[in-house]
Amino acid sequence: xxxxxxxxxxxxxxxxxxxxxxxxxxxxxxxxxxxxxxxxxxxxxxxxxxxxxxxxxxxxxxxxxxxxxxxxxxxxxxxxxxxxxxxxxxxxxxxxxxxxxxxxxxxxxxxxxxxxxxxxxxxxxxxxxxxxxxxxxxxxxxxxxxxxxxxxxxxxxxxxxxxxxxxxxxxxxxxxxxxxxxxxxxxxxxxxxxxxxxxxx
Amino acid sequence: xxxxxxxxxxxxxxxxxxxxxxxxxxxxxxxxxxxxxxxxxxxxxxxxxxxxxxxxxxxxxxxxxxxxxxxxxxxxxxxxxxxxxxxxxxxxxxxxxxxxxxxxxxxxxxxxxxxxxxxxxxxxxxxxxxxxxxxxxxxxxxxxxxxxxxxxxxxxxxxx
Numbered sequence: 001x002x003x004x005x006x007x008x009x010x011x012x013x014x015x016x017x018x019x020x021x022x023x024x025x026x027x028x029x030x031x032x033x034x035x036x037x038x039x040x041x042x043x044x045x046x047x048x049x050x051x052x053x054x055x056x057x058x059x060x061x062x063x064x065x066x067x068x069x070x071x072x073x074x075x076x077x078x079x080x081x082x083x084x085x086x087x088x089x090x091x092x093x094x095x096x097x098x099x100x101x102x103x104x105x106x107x108x109x110x111x112x113x114x115x116x117x118x119x120x121x122x123x124x125x126x127x128x129x130x131x132x133x134x135x136x137x138x139x140x141x142x143x144x145x146x147x148x149x150x151x152x153x154x155x156x157x158x159x160x161x162x163x164x165x166x167x168x169x170x171x172x173x174x175x176x177x178x179x180x181x182x183x184x185x186x187x188x189x190x191x192x193x194x195x196x197x198x199x200x201x
Numbered sequence: 202x203x204x205x206x207x208x209x210x211x212x213x214x215x216x217x218x219x220x221x222x223x224x225x226x227x228x229x230x231x232x233x234x235x236x237x238x239x240x241x242x243x244x245x246x247x248x249x250x251x252x253x254x255x256x257x258x259x260x261x262x263x264x265x266x267x268x269x270x271x272x273x274x275x276x277x278x279x280x281x282x283x284x285x286x287x288x289x290x291x292x293x294x295x296x297x298x299x300x301x302x303x304x305x306x307x308x309x310x311x312x313x314x315x316x317x318x319x320x321x322x323x324x325x326x327x328x329x330x331x332x333x334x335x336x337x338x339x340x341x342x343x344x345x346x347x348x349x350x351x352x353x354x355x356x357x358x359x360x361x
Contacts, residue, residue, distance in 0.1 A: 035206040037361035065232055067300050098265030098274030131300040131310045153312045153325025157261040157278050162325035194360035
């Protein structure tokens with residue numbers, strides 16, 4: 001499992017599995033504003049899990065934007081998203097999808113992590129990526145179960161899909177970490193997820 | 202110091218062109234976020250997008266739509282454009298999100314949402330090219346021009 005603190009990230013190539021300081025290592029601190037970059041996870045060595053840790057409670061909402069590629073055989077697959085290392089049956093998920101000429105809707109209740117929020121390309125489509133934009137609303141509000149929505153898709157000419165998805169974590173704790181666990185194989189080198197914070201007034 | 206989310210350029214249609222373009226897009230951001238609101242003279246057209254002036258059949262896209270009574274989906278393959286949004290005779294909002302647009306190891310994929318007065322849609326599209334995106338061209342599949350006052354604003358989102 002690959003974990004990243006707020007101030008470090010894994011780097012690829014010859015520096016795989018090394019850490020570079022964001023500040024003082026050639027990276028400028030992000031500007032302070034209403035939409036801020038919090039952390040970025042980039043896979044340097046193939047791994048089954050990508051994790052954001054030590055998420056501050058200083059924002060109102062979170063957004064995750066990224067692209068994912070997997071090592072397993074096949075064309076495209078899925079990964080699951082969990083919070084605060086909770087892998088209990090505390091998640092539910094829904095989606096509506098378009099797949100070539102087919103449409104459909106799916107759900108999963110009592111899942112051990114949230115489903116449908118990301119696609120991954122796989123070994124036979126390694127130049128392609130699944131992309132996602134995930135909104136996590138009121139992530140630090142301790143009076144609410146946490147709700148997520150996303151728009152995610154993958155398209156590689158001969159196949160692909162897109163979907164609207166939602167999810168719920170039946171827990172009122174503030175979200176302090178987020179992990180993505182791929183269904184099969186590993187996330188490939190170069191897969192990247194960026195976490196942003198959105199402030200309220 | 203670059204901001205996390207900032208405008209790059211805005212294009213406002215004058216009513217005499219069927220195309221909206223952005224050129225000289227810097228590679229200094231992580232994602233692009235394009236907001237288009239406006240009208241055309243015909244009802245419920247699909248907007249089409251190309252990158253870097255590439256008019257070859259290097260694009261594909263998949264569209265999911267609802268028209269008030271049914272959900273529909275279709276894929277457009279080996280195409281010279283990508284379906285990316287909707288526009289009509291009434292104001293039509295669209296947000297196109299191009300993920301890792303300057304990453305030169307992957308084919309470029311976007312997701313978007315676009316609505317017209319008769320349809321709500323989502324889109325995913327891929328350009329089978331690893332070049333960084335430096336220009337974007339948007340048009341629509343019908344006759345006429347973008348109406349005067351149609352606006353397109355391109356933002357850059359920068360990850361830490």
